[in-house]
Amino acid sequence: MTNMWPKLVDWKNLTFGVEIEFAGGQPEQLELLPGWIMSLDERQLDESGLESGSELKPPPLLWAEREQIGIMLNRLQAQGATVNWSCGLHVHVGLKPWGQNIVPPLLNAALQYQDAIQKLLATSPHRLIFCPPVTQEMRDRYETSPEEESVRLFGRPQSHRCGINTAAWFDMGTVEIRYPNASLAYEEILATVELCLRFVAAIGEDRSLSSTPKELAMQLGAPLGGYPPPLPPPRWFHERTWLENSLIPVLSAMAGDLVQDGEIHHILPVPDGLLLAIEDRDGHLSKFIIQPPATEWKVLRHIIE
Incomplete structure (x- = not known):
């Protein structure tokens, strides 16, 4: 298949994957279909703020193989897994039919349609840090x-992947749509996947679209x-x-x-100060556990896990 853009591709012939984040359950013991992965280092939070759950990912699927998602959702729910605000x-969505040629059109499309996609998917406001918008500066930078x-955005690790994340092309051969809220409901996930597949196929075809969500x-x-639907966080999470x-x-x-080139991932209060988590490139x-200063901040210890 020759990589070129634009090119008409049936959305059902595009490969896709879904990263399904969940709380609760027994992720270490879940029986996986062939090729499925449980990312046990990707933890969520339960209602008390403790780490919980994990992230479940399939191999690249075609629309005709979507029933695998339903099977895995049933297994998760049988373990008591749920989704919440965290x-x-x-x-x-796989970009193989177009290759890297589609990255500039996707950046242009993000500038035009990202607000509409975000509103259509009703992204929870507290989750917008995980899906910031593509900027004209990024588009200009990519041109050069x-x-x-x-x-890639810089400043917070949570924010380095845009809502329409073209950086995924370089390590996964995909574009990642990060706006959807969490769900373990099969029909909700399928509706979301269909929207993303149809959107990418339309950009691959160089279609002109409306920037109004319903249109x-x-x-x-x-x-x-x-x-x-959006899932509101508890008051304590807002305060944190x-x-x-x-x-x-x-x-x-x-x-x-x-940490060289380190960016703050999160900060949590702990009994003897603050836990400062820093992510490298x-x-x-x-x-690190640190203490607020009388005159300057003091590092008490480095946590080795």
Whole structure:
């Protein structure tokens, strides 16, 4: 298959994957279909704030193979797995028919349609940090340097992947749509996957679309509704987020000193100070316990796990 853009491709012939985040259950013991992966290092939070659940991922699937998702959802639910405000749902769509030629059109499409996609999927406001918008600056940067660094955001690890994430092309051969809310409901997940497949196929064909959510869905032939609903977080999570946001500007320099090119992943209060988690450029997480200063911040210890 020759890689070129534009090219008409039936959306049902595109490969896709879904990252299904969930809380609860027994992820270590879940029976997996061939090729499916349980990312046990990808933990969510339960209602008390403790780490819980995991992230389940299939191999690349075709629309005709979508029943595998239903089988795995049934197995998760049989273990008592659920979704809550800490979970998300990410859809990857394979770009093999077009190759890297489709990356600039996807960036252009993101600038035009990302707000419509986000509103159609009703992304929970507290999850927007995980799916920031593509910017014109990124598009211009990619024009000069067509590489992954040009489409990656910097500042917080949670935010380096945009809602329409073209950086996924460089390590997975996909574009990742990060706006959907979490779900373990088969029909909700299928509606979401169908929207993403139809959207990418339309961009691959170089179709002009509406930037109004419902009109966009109708033009694509995608469902007008039935997507996973937003799940509001508890009050304590809002308070933790407010505290974290107030501390990040104060602690960013320290994070860079402790871990080369480190970015703050999260900050949590602990009995003897604050837990400062810093992610390096390779995704490795380092954790430190620090104390607020009388005159300057003090590192008590480095947590080795």
